[in-house]
């Protein structure tokens with residue numbers, strides 16, 4: 481998170497004695513990223529956060545790759561991913577490379593009898609359907625349709641859903657996910673030309689604190705294995721923290737689109753960045769207003785990045801036969817563009833209601849077996865007249 485946040489009780493000076501009313505100590509934890517160079521948080525715990533009791537199981541959740549190398553454009557019908565009861569079981573990796581994984585999930589129930597921690601990757605969870613509460617060791621975030629939830633690696637969490645009807649689009653990133661640097665000044669404050677500002681980024685305001693001992697199962701993902709570790713103290717035992725490393729939420733509906741007289745390129749939609757991919761938000765907006773403007777995008781050759789678009793809502797002007805929940809994959813190396821008739825259809829239109837999330841990766845993505853289960857193998861011919 482690009483700015484400072486404080487929640488709960490903390491001592492006036494870091495790394496000093498901090499005592500409970502009964503005279504016992506609270507236990508401090510420095511939780512840093514990128515060694516000691518990145519964003520960090522100092523949290524204060526009822527019990528020592530190191531009390532491992534048991535390592536029960538270890539099993540792989542590595543995605544099964546169907547196509548290591550592909551130059552075929554694809555459409556994947558995301559809503560054909562079957563709902564599953566358990567949150568972790570429901571997560572299906574459809575595209576992956578050494579930097580990131582793109583995951584679809586339709587979990588039916590909240591996490592009940594375990595906690596989850598991803599040590600491999602930051603998680604960007606886009607809520608397509610569903611409402612509920614993300615509960616973390618560093619505070620809770622309510623979520624609803626259109627929210628991005630950013631969970632930095634290592635944050636222990638649970639997720640509560642209000643109903644069984646949930647659809648998530650998740651990006652796991654081995655590189656830290658930040659807001660774009662070009663929208664921040666030298667102190668990190670979001671600038672006037674940024675399409676969102678600090679008020680749009682929701683920080684945790686509610687902290688759940690339990691001082692409990694017992695058997696607490698944390699499923700920890702490391703190197704694509706899940707380790708089932710039992711801790712002797714409740715993972716949500718933080719009485720307070722401060723710093724920059726904590727989960728936050730941002731609604732796609734709060735993204736203020738940048739428009740122009742002629743077609744604006746995808747970077748104006750950029751919402752998040754890493755050094756391995758970008759995430760862009762395509763939101764309802766006025767179209768280009770030059771008298772001879774062509775609102776549909778031009779054909780473009782993304783020669784060195786794979787383009788993944790996740791269609792959320794509205795009418796997708798440049799594509800024929802695309803519905804909510806679909807993903808298009810336009811791989812690096814070949815040009816793509818509007819479908820036949822879409823360019824002509826766009827002329828004279830004044831606005832779009834489209835809502836979509838785009839992930840452009842700098843390394844090619846591998847197509848998984850889960851992806852092929854929901855793939856349209858004919859999509860690559862859809863530009864033929």
Ligand SMILES: [Fe+2]
Nearest residue numbers: 780787810816
């Ligand atoms: Fe494109």
